[in-house]
């Protein structure tokens with residue numbers, strides 16, 4: 001299991017887990033389609049994280065991105 | 072930024088409507104019912120609800136290409152054949168459990184208003200992500216039409232949408248459309264009338280339309 | 283309607299028992315008035331929906347009963363209930379999407395995609411942002427709107443309309459004060475309507491046009507993403523970028539749009555910064571037009587306002603407890619703006635703005651007229667004069683600060699007028715521009731602030747802003763003088 005800050009940019013990853021105590025962050029991520037089992041591609045980390053889930057693209061700040069762990 | 076406009080809009084619509092019904096009741100042979108239905112457009116932000124609202128009602132609410140354009144409810148009247156149907160445009164919502172204030176606005180509407188029907192507008196490109204809300208609307212006991220919008224963009228990306236199996240699986244009407252290009256809006260209107268049982272089933276409906 | 287989803291057994295059991303419970307208490311059920319099915323209510327309770335739970339709290343007994351049922355379900359699942367519910371839904375959704383959507387060809391790397399990459403890549407993205415600001419804001423709104431258009435329409439007023447009005451008024455109205463109400467220096471037509479249509483409207487119209495283009499192309503969310511980190515340091519998040527950019531058009535509209543921000547703190551800071559350091563289009567447009575011939579003066583004014591924006595933001599982030607809202611934003615595809623929508627939107631906003639200011643400008647003319655008639659105007663002006671002099675302005679600029687009280691754009695228009703008559707040095711122009719930029723928000727904005735933040739908060743903000751504006755003006759003047767700079 002890898003933190004999003006460690007993975008390579010541009011490769012398909014499978015979300016393993018959302019590690020956060022904050023229920024609203026979990027809801028936000030789920031609303032964007034980022035749930036355990038879904039696949040995503042990390043596109044960039046600076047100035048904000050940008051991920052693509054299917055045809056959806058989303059910007060996340062570091063704190064939210066830190067709760068995503070991929071396989 | 073819609074708020075001012077919207078409040079003004081809503082107000083003038085109400086005014087216009089009572090004036091209009093009074094007029095029509097007096098002078099029309101076939102009386103139009105005041106309001107034949109009350110429907111809401113719901114769905115994730117930025118899927119085209121406001122464009123569809125503008126198409127259905129002819130009123131303008133702000134359309135922009137980013138989530139969070141619409142922060143308040145606006146109401147308008149759609150005239151479909153001889154029926155007058157109240158259409159409500161809502162801020163975006165991701166699920167029935169709201170996260171932000173705009174979502175709360177939409178959810179409260181669903182909780183408190185008596186709606187004859189909701190049209191769940193989704194983005195064809197992201198159907199999988201948006202269907203969970205369809206399920207929740209159905210579970211809530213609402214009459215739901217699923218409007219798969221932005222079909223033009225999906226096609227450009229090489230996606231093909233075959234809604235038949237989905238219709239059967241869900242057991243609700245599914246319309247494939249592009250609000251921006253005015254594709255499928257007629258089918259949607261027809262489906263609305265059918266579901267409000269103002270029109271017989273599809274086959275004879277076409278005959279009606281021609282007449 | 284049939285159930286679209288069957289959840290895992292423990293959840294279905296919990297739903298069933300909650301449904302039974304809802305039925306059993308019948309009329310006493312305090313959730314009764316919600317127009318949702320029992321199954322849906324049960325699911326919302328299981329997901330700990332805040333509103334529904336709040337309602338339930340009104341009845342201790344019912345709340346306890348629900349809690350017992352919930353605990354049973356949670357123990358059986360050994361897994362957060364809301365996650366389990368979401369997962370069942372998503373799995374089913376994925377299956378259904380799979381049978382509905384067929385991929386016929388892999389998506390090619392389109393122009394859209396390339397443009398997106400360029401706009402969010404830090405190396406190319408920030409320069410692109412600068413280019414957009416330079417052409418969209420400086421060239422189009424500043425030079426074309428506030429320069430070209432204002433000069434022409436204003437010239438038309440001064441050359442054609444005002445003389446005619448003055449002449450007609452002089453002939454049909456026998457009484458001098460009555461002539462002054464309609465025409466001459468402070469008349470409803472020669473001042474109020476002229477300010478609204480000749481000075482403010484062209485600037486606002488060009489800005490709204492440009493803003494609509496940005497909105498419809500989908501550039502704004504990309505701008506949010508680029509600026510999130512910067513905004514975090516002033517207690518806001520990338521989400522606040524959109525209201526701030528809108529505020530550069532009209533702060534009143536922008537104050538309403540702060541609703542899209544998540545935390546109370548963020549809304550408070552955004553509202554405060556909007557009222558202090560974000561000039562509206564009419565204001566900065568006119569100022570840009572005035573300072574355009576003096577690049578150094580323009581830099582001082584612009585740099586100072588940006589610095590105050592950042593510094594005051596930084597301080598308020600320290601001062602107000604709490605953290606910035608988390609930033610997450612869906613980034614829509616870049617789309618080719620539709621001309622029809624751009625024009626309609628610009629037109630509607632312009633119309634709204636115009637009808638918002640016109641009555642106020644007319645009222646201002648009437649009030650000034652009344653004030654002049656009763657001598658009150660001169661009294662107030664004399665009260666303001668010392669302040670104007672203290673910040674290095676000639677005494678006859680005092681009226682523009684009074685105008686500023688009516689509306690920010692009105693004050694800017696007044697400044698424009700004085701400068702047309704050739705009155706100010708570069709230094710004075712900068713000081714006046716700075717003070718007027720920071721000065722009071724307009725009446726419409728105050729109303730919205732009171733509505734959104736309450737009277738007390740608004741009053742505190744205003745009590746800070748007015749002296750602060752003059753203080754900064756004083757400092758700038760002092761500084762320029764001490765350093766011996768002439769702009």
Ligand SMILES: Nc1nc2c(ncn2[C@@H]2O[C@H](COP(=O)(O)OP(=O)(O)O)[C@@H](O)[C@H]2O)c(=O)[nH]1
Nearest residue numbers: 117118119120121122134135136221249250251
């Ligand atoms: N290509 C395409 N764009 C659309 C369609 N419907 C809406 N849009 C665009 O999607 C964006 C969001 O539309 P809007 O109605 O504001 O979405 P809302 O947030 O759901 O109300 C706008 O830029 C529209 O022009 C469509 O069917 N096809």
Ligand SMILES: [Mg+2]
Nearest residue numbers: 120121140141
């Ligand atoms: Mg909308």
